[in-house]
Amino acid sequence: MSFTEDGNSDADISDSFVTDAEDSENEINRPGNLRNGPWFTIIEPNSFVIDRLPSFSPDHGPVGFDANLSPYDYFEKFISEDDNSLFDIIVEETNRYATTTLNANDPTPQGRGNNWKPVSKQELSAFFGLLLAMGIVRKPSYASYWENGNKNALTYTPNFPQIMSRNRFQEILRFLHCNDNALAVERGQAGYDPLHKVANIIEFFNRTFEENYSNNYDTKNRAGSAKMTRKPNSKGKVVKAPALVHKYNETMGGVDLGDQFIAQYEPQFRSLKLWKKILFNLLMTATVMIKTGRCSGTSLVYVHGWFRTFMQSCRSIIVEDRVCCERNSMTGVSCTDETAKWNRGTTRNIEPKPLVSIQLKKPKLGENTMGNENVPGLRDTPFYVSKEEFKEAVNASPMLPLFEIKGTIMNKSFKSNPSVRTQESIEQVHGEHNDLSSCAKCVQFLSKYVFLTDSQVVRLQTETTLQSKSLLWKDCRKLRITASSAHKVPVKETTDSTNFIREHLHPKFVGNKFTKHGQQGEIDAKVYLNSNGHQVQEKGICVSQQENWLSASPDGIFDGQTLLEIKCPVPSSSWSTLDQLFESGKYDVGKDENGDLVVKEKGSRGIYLQVQLTMYCTGLKQCKLLVWLGVDEHKYIDILYNETYVNNQVTRLKTFYVKKLLPCLVNEIQDDRLMMSKSFCKVYAYLIIYINTCTFA
Structure with missing residues (x-):
């Protein structure tokens, strides 16, 4: 019921008041002092409770600003507080992140992290000031701001090195942080914040x-009527x-x-x-x-x-x-x-840009597909593990009437029984990867594709003598760690191995002028050795009998009992003879105290590791390394088998293979992202396509 300000109800008011067209004849009386006044709705005083009164707000606009302040003073009011400023927050979190990162990863002796010092508020202010200055003085890179004026006097900026060194600027930029990573909630959990x-x-x-x-700011909105229709576009659709x-x-x-x-x-x-x-x-x-x-x-x-x-x-x-x-x-x-x-x-x-995260066509040759669930399989047609699965798919498809036409090949194949028992599919879930036998899924894969009998090892060596020209040779290398790529395997377990595994399973490198030079030099060296009374026996891929996950491809067997490894470095502007190359210290071959040529164990090219693992796979105890520039310029280095060194390296590589490479290898083949050749399946004595993890080229 409506009441006036004096508390009288509308039933007691005698003055007339027109409400609408239908009630124009009704007259209602009300006091004269409220003839043109508003009406109020009275509610019970305890019907709701206000938690707190709104705080008083002063006039609209800036608070406590002086028109005579400088722009930097205004800036300080927004980034500074009495107890804590914006720079204080960034300084605290930057130092925390730097300490955590450096403690988690052991820095190398040459790393810049060894010289890290906690950043101060004044230093951080200078850092942001340099960033703002970079927006005014435009240069192509960070380093160009610290270049010596002798290189280019016209673009020399002497104030940058005077304020802060280049290395210190890059260190602060590297560890710059605004919040503690330890407090972050993982994606998908309650409380996750993307910012x-x-x-x-x-x-x-x-x-x-x-x-x-x-x-x-007080506003007054004029009351109005809502439109019944909205103006459509040219196609008659309302644009929202x-x-x-x-x-x-x-x-x-x-x-x-x-x-x-x-x-x-x-x-x-x-x-x-x-x-x-x-x-x-x-x-x-x-x-x-x-x-x-x-x-x-x-x-x-x-x-x-x-x-x-x-x-x-x-x-x-x-x-x-x-x-x-x-x-x-x-x-x-x-x-x-x-x-x-x-x-x-x-x-x-x-207009929205086209979506790029969905691939509607098969990947190109050499394209990265590892671990990408959006990439379709490499097969053109579905593959069925069993005859029952195939019949079930046909019965559920609109092509069933074609298979039911009697007398046709489709009907005979559909009604026939399999002549060979199909293989069971690999387990779908990985177990723990502590050793080669800890994961049931990987054990099945190893027994089918990696573990070889003596006859398969011999046949594999015979059919892969062409090495890089053989598809079988390339497929077998993908299943194992090879002696030539072992030096690229990350040494620490905490190091990200994604790039190595991607290049190992899906190699994009097809060769360059250096590899062509090496291949031609290897041919010339073998011709030279054979013409001088030596016998060089060609070998294909050699799988280790002790560890079938490890293989090597020797350049040849020298005179029946010695491993032959040929290296053909390409001359450059810094050296033209092998002596100059060895004395430079940049090659894996150098000279000891007696002036004899030796191979460095920790050389950047991994020659020593490659030779030792190749002797381990072939069972040989000595190697002759031939560094070849030509008939008139070549050197021999004799290398003996180092059992202690090899055992340590094999243990490290085996751990990496079991924990990192093997699970990815199984997943890539099972998900149909890794293609194997026909010759590979023949060597492993699979005469039909047996499980859903092998694809013919």
Whole structure:
């Protein structure tokens, strides 16, 4: 029931009041002092409880600003607090991250991490100042700012090395951090924040904006009627703008001009980490706004509104350079987002870019497909493990009537029984990888593809004498660690092995002028040896009898009992003779105290490791290394078998094979991303395609 201000009900009012067309004849009386006054709805006083009264807000606009302050003073008000400033947060987290990283990874003697010193607030201020200066003085790289003036006096910048050294600048940039990684919640768990890296910065700026700006702007909205229809586009469809676009338009302020200033003086900073881009963009935006707006009300309300909208948007699902919003909407890319897109056509700017994460065609030869679930298999037709699986698929397909036509080959093959018992498929789940027999899935794979009988070892050596020209040779190398690639295996278990495994299973290197030089030099050296009364026996791939996961491809057997390894270095401008090469110290062959030629155990090319593992696989105890430049320029180095060294290396390589390479190898073949040749299957005595892990070329 409605009441007037004096408490009388509408039933007691005698004055007339017209409500609408239907009630125009009804007259209601009310007191004269309320003839033109408002009506109020009275509710029970205890029907709701206010938790707290809203805090008093002063007038709308900046709080505590002096018009005579300099731009840096304005900047200080936003990055500094009484007890903690923005730079204090970054200094604390940067030093924490540097200490954690250096303690987790043992630095090398030559590493820059050995010289790390905790960064100070003053030093961090100088660091950001140099970044801003890089936006004004444009150079192609970081190092060019510290170049000596003798190289180019016109572009010399002497202030940079005076403020901070180049190595120190790169160290701070490397360890720059804004939050503690130990507090981050993993993706998929409750409380996960994709912007955890800059969460401290977000909270800091929200707090400082609220302290320095009073958002108490009163507004009055005129009441109006809602439209029954909306204007459609040319195709009769109503165009709906995403909610994020509305927020962007509400708080955009001078965004176009601000972005233009930032683009003109953007620092030389390149990083794939989103949080670093956000951090530097915030600092640039604050700098531009403080410089151009001098903390005016318009500038501050824009910065605060833009900051909140931008951070909320970043917490949405990020798809390339667009952000997904409500109702499956997606923001476009405007011409102000990139300086290179000015004056570009509107249609080309606002249309979404094509998706690149979905591959609708088979990968090209040599393309990286390892571990990519979106890449289809290499087979053209489905492959069925058993006859029952094949019949079940045909019965469920629209092609069933074709298979039921009697007298046809399709009907006979569909009704026939398998003549050979099919093999069981490999286990679907990996177990622990402590040794070769700890994972049931890998054990089945090893017994089918890696472990060889004596007859298979001999046949494999015979059929792979062409080595790199043989498909069988290439396939067998993918299943094992080879002597020539063993030096590339990561030494530490904590080292990322993705690149090595990818290149091992899906090699992209097809040769260059150096490999061609080596192949031709090897042929010339063998011709020379045979013409001088020596016998060089050709060998294919040699699988170790003790460890079938290890193999080697010797260049030949010299005079029946000695391993022959030929190396053909390419002369360069720094050396023209082998003596000059050996004395330079950059090659794996050098001279000892007596002046004799020796092979270094830790050479960069891994020659010593390759030779020792090859002797281990072939069972030979001595090797003759031939470094060949030509008939008139070649050297022999005798190498004896080092059993202790080999045992240590085999143990290390076996651990890597079991824990890292073998699981990836099994998954790649089972998921049909690794293709094996027909000759490979024949050697392993599989005369039909037996399980869903082998694909014919």
